Amino acid sequence: MKRWFVRLILAAMLIIPVHAFAGVPLDTVKTNVNGVLDVLRDPKLKGETGKKVKEQRIEAAADKLFDYVELSKRTLGLNWNKFTQEQRKEFVGLFKNILKDAYVDKITAYTNEQVNFTKEAPLSETTVEVQSVIISKGGETPIYYRVMKKGSDWRVYDVVIEGVSLISNYRTQFREILGNNPPKTLLETLRKKAGKK
Amino acid sequence: MRRQNMTLFWKMIEFLRPMATTVFLFLLFSGYPLLHAASDSPDAHIDSNEENSAAVKYVEKTMSTPAAFEKKSSDEYGDVTEKDDRSVPVATAEKSSDEYGNVTEAEAGSTHAASEKKSSDEYGDVTEKDAGGSEELHIADPVEPWNRAMYHVNDKLYFWIFKPAAKGYKYVVPEDVRGLLSSFYENLKAPIRIVNNLLQGKPKYAAIELAKFFINSTVGVGGLRNCAKECFGINGRYADFGQTLGKYGVGFGFYVVWPFLGPSSPRDTVGWMGDWLLRPQSYVSSEWISPESVGLYAHEKINDTSFHLGEYEMLKDAAIDPYVAMRDIYIQYRTKLIER
Numbered sequence: 022m023k024r025w026f027v028r029l030i031l032a033a034m035l036i037i038p039v040h041a042f043a044g045v046p047l048d049t050v051k052t053n054v055n056g057v058l059d060v061l062r063d064p065k066l067k068g069e070t071g072k073k074v075k076e077q078r079i080e081a082a083a084d085k086l087f088d089y090v091e092l093s094k095r096t097l098g099l100n101w102n103k104f105t106q107e108q109r110k111e112f113v114g115l116f117k118n119i120l121k122d123a124y125v126d127k128i129t130a131y132t133n134e135q136v137n138f139t140k141e142a143p144l145s146e147t148t149v150e151v152q153s154v155i156i157s158k159g160g161e162t163p164i165y166y167r168v169m170k171k172g173s174d175w176r177v178y179d180v181v182i183e184g185v186s187l188i189s190n191y192r193t194q195f196r197e198i199l200g201n202n203p204p205k206t207l208l209e210t211l212r213k214k215a216g217k218k
Numbered sequence: 219m220r221r222q223n224m225t226l227f228w229k230m231i232e233f234l235r236p237m238a239t240t241v242f243l244f245l246l247f248s249g250y251p252l253l254h255a256a257s258d259s260p261d262a263h264i265d266s267n268e269e270n271s272a273a274v275k276y277v278e279k280t281m282s283t284p285a286a287f288e289k290k291s292s293d294e295y296g297d298v299t300e301k302d303d304r305s306v307p308v309a310t311a312e313k314s315s316d317e318y319g320n321v322t323e324a325e326a327g328s329t330h331a332a333s334e335k336k337s338s339d340e341y342g343d344v345t346e347k348d349a350g351g352s353e354e355l356h357i358a359d360p361v362e363p364w365n366r367a368m369y370h371v372n373d374k375l376y377f378w379i380f381k382p383a384a385k386g387y388k389y390v391v392p393e394d395v396r397g398l399l400s401s402f403y404e405n406l407k408a409p410i411r412i413v414n415n416l417l418q419g420k421p422k423y424a425a426i427e428l429a430k431f432f433i434n435s436t437v438g439v440g441g442l443r444n445c446a447k448e449c450f451g452i453n454g455r456y457a458d459f460g461q462t463l464g465k466y467g468v469g470f471g472f473y474v475v476w477p478f479l480g481p482s483s484p485r486d487t488v489g490w491m492g493d494w495l496l497r498p499q500s501y502v503s504s505e506w507i508s509p510e511s512v513g514l515y516a517h518e519k520i521n522d523t524s525f526h527l528g529e530y531e532m533l534k535d536a537a538i539d540p541y542v543a544m545r546d547i548y549i550q551y552r553t554k555l556i557e558r
Binding site: 120122184210214 | 318394396400404532536538539542543546551553554555
């Protein structure tokens with residue numbers, strides 16, 4: 022039994038070249054995040070129209086960076102299977118809108134922070150954690166992007182801020198709702214929330 | 219029972235004070251040579267991170283083979299229903315392997331995604347580590363009505379008092395000065411980090427924190443600048459008493475929200491009291507809770523808040539149920555701190 026395990030591990034280690042992709046995930050996240058920072062700091066984009074342009078560009082960068090379907094699957098976990106095809110599509114759209122409303126809107130106010138990308142740590146054969154830290158005068162905030170290989174791209178499926186995973190946080194909330202309610206109720210709640218903005 | 223614990227606690231404090239003094243002096247003289255070697259070594263949590271990911275990889279490896287196996291042999295949703303009776307498989311023609319297909323279906327699609335997806339679905343141990351999430355992190359919430367009420371009290375306190383105060387403060391005090399003050403308060407809390415690093419069996423970090431304290435208090439002009447880091451590149455290690463208790467195996471107990479102080483648990487409340495005793499600011503007057511010490515605490519909080527305006531709003535806006543979201547943030551954050 023023990024030998025079987027050892028062999029299995031050895032085989033696994035040989036098969037999967039963990040460091041084959043070293044550097045690529047970090048660069049992908051870095052390029053997109055820096056792109057967003059450049060937009061945020063662009064002195065030409067001022068006032069209301071500037072803010073609109075900023076938001077559009079950030080959204081475009083976010084679309085390239087985040088894998089919303091993966092995000093949705095992971096937040097729902099097994100509950101995903103309770104949703105019909107249409108409900109799944111609607112959920113992904115609504116979840117995306119809620120994240121955008123909550124974050125894109127707000128980060129347009131950030132300009133002074135410095136972001137350093139420190140390292141990448143493999144989590145599994147297809148997932149990597151890209152670690153970054155935001156440095157401001159009030160202190161440092163570690164932000165880790167968990168990325169997954171999708172085709173030829175690396176896409177973010179979770180963001181961990183100071184040890185708090187965004188996906189787990191939503192999962193807890195969704196599970197509480199889906200514990201006693203059908204998917205329809207959750208979608209209703211999300212629709213209301215997304216519609217508010 | 220509780221009272222007994224408290225006297226025990228006080229006795230421990232009485233005992234620790236002279237002990238701590240001796241150890242400080244000892245470390246002051248013996249700790250310096252260690253400094254260089256220690257600051258070269260990577261941060262403790264990075265180590266554990268790597269261990270963790272290695273463990274994950276191991277678990278996944280061991281899990282993925284049988285998983286992929288089952289997948290191939292069983293029909294599209296049989297597997298999930300077995301493990302989870304709550305899941306109601308959707309019996310549509312899900313043969314298509316598009317993104318919106320059943321998750322189980324998508325798994326069968328590619329071998330790599332298989333192990334990955336598998337783990338995120340089966341909400342077992344692998345998922346937890348895999349998604350990095352603390353999916354299985356649960357905390358008892360027996361006093362939820364109180365907690366929810368206190369959550370609303372704190373929410374109002376923030377919007378009606380702390381936020382306007384911090385905004386006004388931010389307007390009046392330049393960012394650089396606020397930065398200096400924030401370093402100053404951080405430096406004053408060195409005793410908490412030194413003692414707790416020691417209690418957690420990390421004397422090396424205790425020594426580093428002690429050295430940091432001396433450097434910042436002298437070259438850093440009373441802690442106004444974190445010179446240890448800026449001039450010498452010395453990184454300390456955060457530690458608090460609640461974390462120490464957690465490392466000793468004390469659980470959260472249950473979730474409790476205090477007015478003003480926010481999310482906590484019986485363990486972290488004791489921890490907070492322990493930390494309060496180790497803060498030099500607490501000794502500005504002869505009484506434990508005096509206008510001076512509370513005033514200092516309030517200033518520290520407002521100074522800190524001035525750097526984080528908008529963050530709570532963002533969290534709240536992003537949440538579907540802000541109370542549950544905050545509770546989860548609290549458990550995730552504290553658990554991570556203890557694990558590392």
